[in-house]
Each structure stands twice: as structure tokens, then as C-alpha cells.
Amino acid sequence: MIAYATSIKYMLAGYALILIVLALYLVSLVIRWRNLKRDLRILKEIQKKSN
Amino acid sequence: MDRPQTTKPRPSPVARRPSSGFLNAIGAIVWKDLAAELRSRELLSAMLVFALLVILIFNFALELDPLTRRVATPGILWATFAFAGTLGLNRSMAVEKDRGCLDGLLLAPVDRSAIYFGKTISNLAFMLIVEVVVLPVYSVLYNTNLFNPGLIVVILLGSVGYVAVGTLLSSLAVQTRTRDVLLPILLFPVVIPILIAAVKASSGFLQGLALTEVMPYINLLIVYDVIFTAVAYMVFDYVVEE
Amino acid sequence: MKPQPIALKVLNVVSVLLFLAALSMVFLYAPLEATMNYVQKIFYFHIANAWVGMLGFIAAAVAGVVYLVRHDQKWDIVELAAVEISLVFFLIAILAGSIWARPTWGAYWTWEPRLTTAAILEMVYIAYLLLRQGIDDPDRRARFSAVYTLVGAISVPITFLSIRLFRTIHPVVIGTNSAASQGGFDMTSKMLATMFFALFTFSIIFANLFWHRIRLGQLAQQVEQLKLEEIQ
Numbered sequence: 031m032i033a034y035a036t037s038i039k040y041m042l043a044g045y046a047l048i049l050i051v052l053a054l055y056l057v058s059l060v061i062r063w064r065n066l067k068r069d070l071r072i073l074k075e076i077q078k079k080s081n
Numbered sequence: 082m083d084r085p086q087t088t089k090p091r092p093s094p095v096a097r098r099p100s101s102g103f104l105n106a107i108g109a110i111v112w113k114d115l116a117a118e119l120r121s122r123e124l125l126s127a128m129l130v131f132a133l134l135v136i137l138i139f140n141f142a143l144e145l146d147p148l149t150r151r152v153a154t155p156g157i158l159w160a161t162f163a164f165a166g167t168l169g170l171n172r173s174m175a176v177e178k179d180r181g182c183l184d185g186l187l188l189a190p191v192d193r194s195a196i197y198f199g200k201t202i203s204n205l206a207f208m209l210i211v212e213v214v215v216l217p218v219y220s221v222l223y224n225t226n227l228f229n230p231g232l233i234v235v236i237l238l239g240s241v242g243y244v245a246v247g248t249l250l251s252s253l254a255v256q257t258r259t260r261d262v263l264l265p266i267l268l269f270p271v272v273i274p275i276l277i278a279a280v281k282a283s284s285g286f287l288q289g290l291a292l293t294e295v296m297p298y299i300n301l302l303i304v305y306d307v308i309f310t311a312v313a314y315m316v317f318d319y320v321v322e323e
Numbered sequence: 324m325k326p327q328p329i330a331l332k333v334l335n336v337v338s339v340l341l342f343l344a345a346l347s348m349v350f351l352y353a354p355l356e357a358t359m360n361y362v363q364k365i366f367y368f369h370i371a372n373a374w375v376g377m378l379g380f381i382a383a384a385v386a387g388v389v390y391l392v393r394h395d396q397k398w399d400i401v402e403l404a405a406v407e408i409s410l411v412f413f414l415i416a417i418l419a420g421s422i423w424a425r426p427t428w429g430a431y432w433t434w435e436p437r438l439t440t441a442a443i444l445e446m447v448y449i450a451y452l453l454l455r456q457g458i459d460d461p462d463r464r465a466r467f468s469a470v471y472t473l474v475g476a477i478s479v480p481i482t483f484l485s486i487r488l489f490r491t492i493h494p495v496v497i498g499t500n501s502a503a504s505q506g507g508f509d510m511t512s513k514m515l516a517t518m519f520f521a522l523f524t525f526s527i528i529f530a531n532l533f534w535h536r537i538r539l540g541q542l543a544q545q546v547e548q549l550k551l552e553e554i555q
Contacts, residue, residue: 034360036362036426037359037360037362037426038360038361038362040361040365040422040423040426041365044365044419044422044423045365045368047415047418048415048418048419051411051415055411059532063539063542066543073549073550077553080553246474250471253467253470257454257457257458258458258459259457260457263457266453267450267454269446270443270450270475271474271475271478273443273478273482273485274481277485277488281489297488298488305481308477308481309474309477309478312474316474319470322466
């Protein structure tokens with residue numbers, strides 16, 4: 031039987047890891063989305079100017 | 082209307098007998114690679130020197146007593162073959178691309194897969210030559226007898242699979258910006274079944290295990306070879322189309 | 324880029340709710356396991372993440388084949404989305420599994436078949452992403468990616484079987500062969516229910532993220548096309 035204290039410690043570490051990595055991925059999706067939106071805006075302006 | 086008589090154009094040999102044209106094309110590619118290598122010997126010498134250096138490094142890196150070394154021999158051999166093989170695959174394809182031979186081959190009226198088989202066979206030849214040299218050298222350096230027919234079979238099967246996938250992936254890698262660096266990254270994760278089976282089978286033969294214990298690994302090698310040669314054959318067109 | 328369709332917005336909300344529900348089930352409903360105590364609870368999300376990883380793997384393989392057959396660029400977007408999601412979720416599964424393994428078996432890592440194959444698969448995914456990074460032409464990039472996806476999709480299951488073969492004939496020296504070391508434990512019906520609910524939740528989360536990632540890919544394609552036009 032694994033000691034109560036150790037067990038809880040590792041469980042919390044595990045769940046913290048899961049949540050953190052998931053959150054990081056979501057954040058990366060949001061950041062990439064924003065950057066692409068910005069690039070799109072800039073490119074459309076350049077296109078308008080050159081036309 | 083009277084047309085001036087011109088000589089009737091003879092149908093090209095390829096159109097008349099497609100199957101022999103295919104084999105001829107493969108033969109021509111293999112011959113070209115071997116002949117070029119015979120003249121310059123740059124690929125083989127590079128692979129050989131590299132293989133011997135890897136064995137040297139393993140000697141100091143692992144610092145084994147004779148008994149443990151016997152156990153580690155298959156692993157060391159296959160690690161050496163894998164690394165030297167990558168060198169050969171890279172150079173073989175790079176030379177093709179740089180000299181424009183690849184484009185020339187693509188213009189020829191042959192099935193694209195003939196190019197694949199031709200390159201694979203010549204890559205296999207180079208790898209086998211290196212292995213044929215490494216085996217006696219290793220035997221002498223470490224006082225083990227590697228002249229084992231079973232081992233030879235394993236080396237053959239393993240090299241075939243390695244080169245089948247390697248030629249396909251090197252055709253990919255040579256057309257990217259990162260080139261040489263990319264091939265090992267693409268190849269090694271995908272070639273692990275060969276390494277597992279080859280090391281285990283080699284070990285089995287060298288230790289004189291019963292054939293029934295070694296057969297599962299031999300079967301694995303054969304299955305891998307067949308599957309990936311078929312897959313590479315089917316998919317090669319997509320790699321070289323323009 | 325079209326704004327999020329209503330279905331996607333609904334899916335977002337549903338995913339979050341299900342996720343919270345699954346968390347509650349794990350901590351409030353599922354009973355404590357006899358030998359492993361609290362740390363066993365990692366198992367529910369560990370399995371669910373590995374499950375999503377598998378879904379992504381299969382989706383990538385299918386998308387790759389379809390792309391080679393149809394040459395439609397949108398399947399390339401689907402393939403990349405699937406690979407990325409599978410990469411992230413298998414990573415979470417491996418990390419969570421390692422944390423679970425440490426107090427249970429004494430080591431963060433064992434070279435057991437599933438774990439080793441998952442690690443190799445991650446290497447294949449990283450190689451895939453590096454391959455894509457090295458090609459600028461979208462058509463060639465899509466073709467080459469699809470070819471490598473196919474090669475990886477066939478080789479990884481063979482790798483798993485090879486390692487299993489390796490292990491059955493030569494059992495692991497380090498670590499015991501007891502049920503605990505194989506990760507087994509008896510599951511009561513409440514535990515099973517929690518596990519299946521976690522699987523269901525993460526399947527919905529997979530669909531949700533997949534949709535978002537595909538939209539991201541479509542936007543990226545738009546931007547890239549404009550950039551290529553500007554260069555010309």
C-alpha cells in the first residue's frame with residue numbers, strides 16, 4: 031500500500047501536469063490564430079496598396 | 082496525294098517489350114552507380130572509414146570485458162551498419178540530385194519505380210560491400226568468429242529492409258532544405274523493427290540458439306522487407322513527380 | 324476566415340462541461356484503489372489521453388492515404404491537425420503515465436512495449452514536423468508528408484509487435500512480472516464507469532480541438548497563398 035502522503039503528492043503532480051500541458055496547447059492555438067489573423071490583415075493591406 | 086517516302090519510324094524497344102524495358106532500366110541505373118563508384122570510390126571509402134571509426138568509438142565508449150562484448154557484438158554491428166548506411170543513402174541520392182541525373186532519369190520513358198528499384202539495388206550493393214569488409218575486421222579485432230551462415234542471412238535481410246525504406250526516405254530528404262540532416266531523423270524511428278529483429282536474430286545465431294527461437298525474428302524481417310518494398314514501390318511516384 | 328459556426332461554439336461549451344464532469348467523477352465518485360491509493364486516479368485521464376492520441380494517429384493515417392488518392396489540399400490540413408493533436412495527447416499520456424509509474428513501480432520509465440512504442444511514435448511525429456518545415460512548396464510538402472505518414476502508420480504498429488515479441492521471449496529483467504508491474508489492478512464497476520466517461524469526454528474534446536486545429540490550418544493556408552502571390 032502506497033503511503034497516503036506520497037500518493038496524494040504524485041496524483042496532484044500528475045493532474046497538474048495534464049492540465050498545464052493541455053492549457054499550454056490551447057494557448058498556443060490561440061496565439062497562432064491571432065498571429066495568422068494579423069498576417070492576413072497586413073497582407074490584405076499590401077495587396078490593396080499594390081492594386 | 083503522293084507523300085515523299087520516308088523511312089517508317091521503328092517502334093521504340095521500350096514500347097514493344099515493356100517488361101524487359103523495365104528490367105533494362107533497373108540494370109542501367111545499377112550499372113551506372115556501380116561503374117561511377119568503381120571509378121571514384123568516394124562513397125565506399127567514406128562509408129568504410131566511417132564504419133571502422135564507429136567500431137573504434139564503441140571500443141572505448143563501452144569498455145567491455147570479453148564475455149559482455151560477445152553479448153554486445155550484434156548491437157554494435159547493427160548500430161555501425163545503420164550509421165554507415167545513412168551515410169551511403171545520403172550521398173547516393175545527393176549525387177543524383179546535384180548532377181541532375183535525377184531529372185534525366187525522370188525524362189526517360191520508363192516506369193518511375195524502375196528508378197526506385199535501381200537506386201535501391203545499388204544502395205544495397207554498397208551497404209553489403211561495407212558489411213563484407215566490417216565482418217572480418219571485427220572478427221580479427223575482437224577475436225570472435227563472425228563467419229556464421231545464419232548471421233549472413235540476417236545481415237542480408239536486414240540490409241534489404243533498411244535500404245528499401247532508406248532509398249524512399251532519402252528521395253524525400255534530398256528534396257528538402259535540410260537534406261542530409263533530415264534522413265536519419267526520418268529513417269531511424271521507422272526502421273526500429275529491423276534493428277530489433279536483426280540484433281535478436283544475429284545474437285541467436287552467434288550464440289548457437291535453436292532455429293525455432295530465432296525464426297520469429299527472421300519472419301519479422303521478411304515481413305517487414307516485403308511490406309515496405311511494396312509500399313515504397315507504390316508510393317515512389319508521388320515522391321519524384323514534378 | 325469564417326467565424327466559428329454555432330455547432331463549434333456549442334461543442335466548446337459541451338467540451339468544457341464534460342471535462343469538469345469527468346474531473347468530478349474522478350475525484351468524487353470513483354472509489355480509492357486498494358494498493359495504489361490516490362495516485363491510481365491518474366489512470367483515468369492517462370488512458371483517455373492515450374485514447375485521443377490513438378484517434379489522432381488513425382485520423383492522420385487515413386488523411387494521408389486520402390490525400391495521396393485525391394490530391395485535395397484540405398486533406399493535408401486534416402493530416403497535420405491530426406498529427407499535432409496526437410503528438411500533444413500522447414505526450415500528456417506518457418508524462419502522466421511516468422508520474423503514475425514512479426510511486427507504483429519505483430521508476431519513471433520502463434521499456435515496456437506500449438510506452439516505448441508511444442515514445443517512438445512521438446519521434447516519428449517530430450520527424451514529420453521537421454520534414455514539413457524543410458519544404459516551402461505546398462504541393463510537394465503535402466505529398467511528402469502524406470508519404471511519410473503512410474510509412475510511419477505502417478511501421479509503428481509493426482514496431483509495437485516487435486517490442487512485444489522481444490519482451491515475451493526475453494522478459495524484462497528490471498522490474499517484476501507481477502500484475503502490479505504490468506499496470507493491472509481490479510476495477511470495480513464505479514471505476515469502469517469513470518474510465519468510460521473519461522474516454523467519452525476526451526473523444527468529444529478530441530473532436531473539438533480537431534475542428535479548431537483544422538480551422539487554424541485553413542487560415543494558415545490562406546495566409547501562405549497570399550504570401551506566395553505577393554512574392555510573384
